Amino acid sequence: ETGVTQSPTHLIKTRGQQVTLRCSSQSGHNTVSWYQQALGQGPQFIFQYYREEENGRGNFPPRFSGLQFPNYSSELNVNALELDDSALYLCASSLGQGRDTQYFGPGTRLTVL
């Protein structure tokens, strides 16, 4: 059984640029959630996708957007990057609309200069 994978591992961007982060869910999981974790803080929920539809969103502006593909992998896109977007971005997958155990990937460390 393959776990949750994320790419890239690290990324450096400058203010105003756009970035795309990728996540492959664990085999058999149809729900993917994205979280932002600033240094020293707990993860903050960005949004969740269930069977290719957005199924819940946290308090993040519209420049944070996402997609889920038919194979249940997912992308997180962030436009017009700001310095405060520097964080660890975590992807989690689960069964049944996120009501069971969520399994997290290793994360993507984004640095915005």
Place this chain on the structure above:
Amino acid sequence: KQEVTQIPAALSVPEGENLVLNCSFTDSAIYNLQWFRQDPGKGLTSLLLIQSSQREQTSGRLNASLDKSSGRSTLYIAASQPGDSATYLCAVRSDNTDKLIFGTGTRLQVFP
């Protein structure tokens, strides 16, 4: 609005001690509560999931309890080892949402 608090923020103990990590939440209407472990710069590893109808869950040296009415959960670690050193996060899922709300974590160091 659900808020999750973890106490203490940091803990340093000698190897072999039994220890308790605390998690409290403001809204008792939760679906479940999950404890995670996070090593520095890494993703989260799920340790235990307690459904709202359950009182506790056990896995090896770990035991998590849930008192929904008082808004509290504890993670008990028996016979701590240096390999237990990590940040421990608790997260709740409320009935009417699918998102996890996390505390800020307890950073644990177990020294030989």
